Amino acid sequence: MPYTPAPHRPRLTSMITLSISATVLVTVLALTGLIDHFARNYAQRQSAVRLQQIAWQMRDSLDRRMRAAVSDVSFLAQLPEVRDARSPAEARMALESLQATEPDYAWIGLARPDGLVFAATGKTLEGADVSGRNWFHDSSGGVKVFDYHPAMLLAEKLPQHPDPWRFVDIASPVAGSDGTPRGVLAVHLSWNWARRMARTLLAPVRDQYQTEIFVVRDDGMILLGPQGMEEKTIAAQSFHEAMAGRNGALVETVDGQRYLTGYAMTGANIEGPSLKWAVLVRQPYAMALADFRALQGTIAAAGIVLTLLLGTLGWLFARHMARPLHRLSVAIERHSLDRSARIPIVSDFHEMHLLSSTLAANAEREQRHLEALHGLNESLERTVGERTTELAAKAEQLQQALERQQQIQLQLQESEAELRAMLHNANDAFIAIDERALILEWNEQAERLLGWRRSETFGKSLPELLLVEDMRASWLSELARFVASGESELINHRRDMPVLRRDGEEIAVEISIGHVPRRNSHLFVVFMHDITERKMLHASLEGMANRDTLTDLPNRRALMQTMPEAVARARRIGKPLAVFFLDLDGFKGVNDAYGHDAGDELLRLLAHRIVGTVRRTDTVARLAGDEFVVLLEMLSSADDAIEVAAKLLAQLRQPFVLRAATVSLSGSIGIALHEPDANEAIGALLSRADSAMYQAKRLGKNCYCVAAGDTANSPSA
Numbered sequence: 001m002p003y004t005p006a007p008h009r010p011r012l013t014s015m016i017t018l019s020i021s022a023t024v025l026v027t028v029l030a031l032t033g034l035i036d037h038f039a040r041n042y043a044q045r046q047s048a049v050r051l052q053q054i055a056w057q058m059r060d061s062l063d064r065r066m067r068a069a070v071s072d073v074s075f076l077a078q079l080p081e082v083r084d085a086r087s088p089a090e091a092r093m094a095l096e097s098l099q100a101t102e103p104d105y106a107w108i109g110l111a112r113p114d115g116l117v118f119a120a121t122g123k124t125l126e127g128a129d130v131s132g133r134n135w136f137h138d139s140s141g142g143v144k145v146f147d148y149h150p151a152m153l154l155a156e157k158l159p160q161h162p163d164p165w166r167f168v169d170i171a172s173p174v175a176g177s178d179g180t181p182r183g184v185l186a187v188h189l190s191w192n193w194a195r196r197m198a199r200t201l202l203a204p205v206r207d208q209y210q211t212e213i214f215v216v217r218d219d220g221m222i223l224l225g226p227q228g229m230e231e232k233t234i235a236a237q238s239f240h241e242a243m244a245g246r247n248g249a250l251v252e253t254v255d256g257q258r259y260l261t262g263y264a265m266t267g268a269n270i271e272g273p274s275l276k277w278a279v280l281v282r283q284p285y286a287m288a289l290a291d292f293r294a295l296q297g298t299i300a301a302a303g304i305v306l307t308l309l310l311g312t313l314g315w316l317f318a319r320h321m322a323r324p325l326h327r328l329s330v331a332i333e334r335h336s337l338d339r340s341a342r343i344p345i346v347s348d349f350h351e352m353h354l355l356s357s358t359l360a361a362n363a364e365r366e367q368r369h370l371e372a373l374h375g376l377n378e379s380l381e382r383t384v385g386e387r388t389t390e391l392a393a394k395a396e397q398l399q400q401a402l403e404r405q406q407q408i409q410l411q412l413q414e415s416e417a418e419l420r421a422m423l424h425n426a427n428d429a430f431i432a433i434d435e436r437a438l439i440l441e442w443n444e445q446a447e448r449l450l451g452w453r454r455s456e457t458f459g460k461s462l463p464e465l466l467l468v469e470d471m472r473a474s475w476l477s478e479l480a481r482f483v484a485s486g487e488s489e490l491i492n493h494r495r496d497m498p499v500l501r502r503d504g505e506e507i508a509v510e511i512s513i514g515h516v517p518r519r520n521s522h523l524f525v526v527f528m529h530d531i532t533e534r535k536m537l538h539a540s541l542e543g544m545a546n547r548d549t550l551t552d553l554p555n556r557r558a559l560m561q562t563m564p565e566a567v568a569r570a571r572r573i574g575k576p577l578a579v580f581f582l583d584l585d586g587f588k589g590v591n592d593a594y595g596h597d598a599g600d601e602l603l604r605l606l607a608h609r610i611v612g613t614v615r616r617t618d619t620v621a622r623l624a625g626d627e628f629v630v631l632l633e634m635l636s637s638a639d640d641a642i643e644v645a646a647k648l649l650a651q652l653r654q655p656f657v658l659r660a661a662t663v664s665l666s667g668s669i670g671i672a673l674h675e676p677d678a679n680e681a682i683g684a685l686l687s688r689a690d691s692a693m694y695q696a697k698r699l700g701k702n703c704y705c706v707a708a709g710d711t712a713n714s715p716s717a
């Protein structure tokens, strides 16, 4: 098969390069995805920890500050200058010395039990009535802290500040050394310390990460927060988590913005009075993951570089790997176009060496096979050519044979038609039957001879149609015997037999039956010829042969046929018979005297006279000349014969009136008697009668003589 190059098929180098590149790409993408996933989680965790730490720091700072304030107020309330102050100036000094150490105490005052301010830092509000303030009337029972509130009376007394004055009040009841109530000591802790603290904490991260700190009161109001948000309410999940006493960080969406928020609650770990605030430190989620984003870009760039690098390496590797294969494929291509081109052994690496050496060996083997095949093909073509010529000759012969067969077939058909015509027009009746004697064919002569139409006979049994009843069974058995053994009296023998015509008349036919063997059956052909006329002619000739032409009596021949029958009858009926041998005495003289014709005339008269003397059932025959034999049957006894002999002798003595003359003669009779049970041959019986006649002649003629063995043996006249 010619080699067909496939220019559009991908090259191995491309395939390996593509595979490596695809593998690298998938690997890099998977690694990038994994790194991205872990980096994102890590970055989120890091940011959450950082925000949480800031929240904790803020919370701790608030708690520390509140603890310090409570401690300061407790300490101040125990000072004798305050408890037992005799004048406002004395108390004021103690108050202002504390304010000097802690400037965030915006106002420190001591109110008397009647609600008027007794002493205060900077004399502010001294004499003013503060009995309506929470810190005054709710501070019984120890130090208390009062939540964030705006400045009321002090707003106008205190110096102006960029941020509005907000305070957290810490108050403690004051009792004199003698235990008498001296009023309530209150410190107004300016909220500026909290703002400052928040700024301090946020300073390192705020600008870079947009971190915000919120301090939120339990009713949701923001006490401390970014510009413009303070004293507004916030509804965030982190707030609720913090107010529930939990610390941590979460991702939440507030006002449509996604944040990572760290949260904590103040006052949870403080003994003594404190305030429960939620400290929330949040950062926009995108900013929280800013480091990760930067890292993500780096990972993607590294992935691309890695992909390109590994892809290039893959391509170089593929080229290196495919180069020997390419050399081998070029050689195979060349070998496909030119079978004599050798396939080189490529030994760059083991597999290629194995492959190229195997291919080279295969190519060599294939070349040898091709040469062998070529030789075989030439031989085959030669053989096919010879066989084709032979076949053509055979076909020609077959054609000629077919033509000859067709001619033979035509001749056969013509012969068959001729034969059929001959059979139908034959003089003999022709009948074809099978082995069961069923009629298959019936010609016109058979129609004429037997009276049956051809169409009436098909399939009918020949024996039942044509044979007398007692012949039918033997016919069928003879046919069967022939079929079984090939022998039969019936087949291939010519015979005369009677057959029945359609009208029931019995006719004599000469019949011959021939056998025609067939492949799986037998055909018998029956020819019949009507012999009725011949039979009649035979009978006529037979009659002539048995008659004496002169006297028309049975002759010797007829007598010899009749006598055995008569003897058989005698035995059958049990009655004797007698044979007379009669001879005229002196007949020769008539011939001599009157001529032969006169002798003939006398013999005819004599015959007539003898027939007239005996019974009609008796036989009178002329043997020759003047010798006659009379056969007397059904005798009662020998006397009957003697009586008849006497009568005959008397008749013979009567004159014979001839045309020429009247003559008188006599006769001699020899009598042989035959008893019914005697076993004597016909010839012997006749001979005895003849002998007896000669004895009568010797005794003087004109008498009878009974042959020896009989009762009467004496001559008589």
Ligand SMILES: Nc1nc2c(ncn2[C@@H]2O[C@H](COP(=O)(O)OP(=O)(O)OP(=O)(O)O)[C@@H](O)[C@H]2O)c(=O)[nH]1
Binding pocket: 550, 583, 584, 585, 586, 587, 588, 589, 591, 595, 596, 597, 598, 599, 600, 603, 624, 625, 626
């Ligand atoms: N007319 C005539 N004569 C015959 C015929 N056949 C034989 N004859 C003669 O009959 C004679 C018979 O001979 P025989 O019986 O010896 O003569 P016969 O005179 O009767 O002698 P006996 O018998 O001794 O008395 C011979 O002369 C024959 O020629 C015949 O058909 N017609």
